[in-house]
Amino acid sequence: MQRVMFSAVVATMLLGLSACSGMSTQDKNTAIGAGVGAVGGAVLTGGSTAGTVGGAAVGGIIGHEVNK
Structure with a gap:
């Protein structure tokens, strides 16, 4: 299985x-x-869906703005 x-x-x-x-x-x-x-949000909130989605959104925004 593994x-x-x-x-x-x-x-x-x-x-x-x-x-x-x-x-x-x-x-x-x-x-x-x-x-x-998403990984950070999941870890910080104990795997909650809202934390994962929120972390992904914030991380995506930060990643988008890095080179500007």
Whole structure:
């Protein structure tokens, strides 16, 4: 079962990374910020949906504004 889960995670990561190939730097920063914010929001709120979504939104905004 662990092998199947690991394979699914690896496949998802590869698909996600290939989707970023045509993105601008600002788009990549936005996506990275949203991902980091979602993880941070989930950790800080004990995994609540509102905390995860809020963290993703805040992280995405910060990531978008980094290079301006």
